[in-house]
Amino acid sequence: MLKLLVVMFSFTVITMAVDLPTKKQLNLTAVKTMVAGAEAEAKKQNVNVTICIVDESGNLLFLQRGDNVSINTLDFARKKARHAAIYRQPSRLGGEAVKSGKMDVMAFPDYFPNQGGLPIQVDGQTIGGISASGAKSEIDEAIAQAGIDALLK
Numbered sequence: 001m002l003k004l005l006v007v008m009f010s011f012t013v014i015t016m017a018v019d020l021p022t023k024k025q026l027n028l029t030a031v032k033t034m035v036a037g038a039e040a041e042a043k044k045q046n047v048n049v050t051i052c053i054v055d056e057s058g059n060l061l062f063l064q065r066g067d068n069v070s071i072n073t074l075d076f077a078r079k080k081a082r083h084a085a086i087y088r089q090p091s092r093l094g095g096e097a098v099k100s101g102k103m104d105v106m107a108f109p110d111y112f113p114n115q116g117g118l119p120i121q122v123d124g125q126t127i128g129g130i131s132a133s134g135a136k137s138e139i140d141e142a143i144a145q146a147g148i149d150a151l152l153k
Helices: 002-017 028-045 073-087 093-099 103-107 136-150
Strands: 050-055 060-065 117-122 125-133
Touching: 028 050, 028 060, 028 125, 028 136, 050 073, 050 136, 060 073, 073 093, 073 117, 073 125, 093 103, 093 117, 117 136, 125 136
Parallel strands: none
Antiparallel strands: 050 060, 050 125, 117 125
């Protein structure tokens, strides 16, 4: 019986001694807020696009194809968002790397050299990626930025 009490007390002390970090993550409310911001910017720009949001590991949280938008934008948007989340940088930088002759980056998993995907960063921590696809690349990125701005305001 004494051994059991010692073991139980040891687990209690160990449990109290562990200080687990807290981690921000995207929830449904955050996703809906970003989608609303991105959709408002797309409407302002008078374009229809596909919008994609992924978590920090690139797992799909939201994917929506706008009216009359090409079917291939589903893959493009997903790839842009995954790139932004996994590499913690705008997918535009992937395109710039390729244009500068760094072709080896194309061998990296989930690397996608096309503008329009942005990392979602809160307190210096990347918690996901958002992208748009279907308009000019600069407009796609502006739409994604509007989604992030809606979340952070």
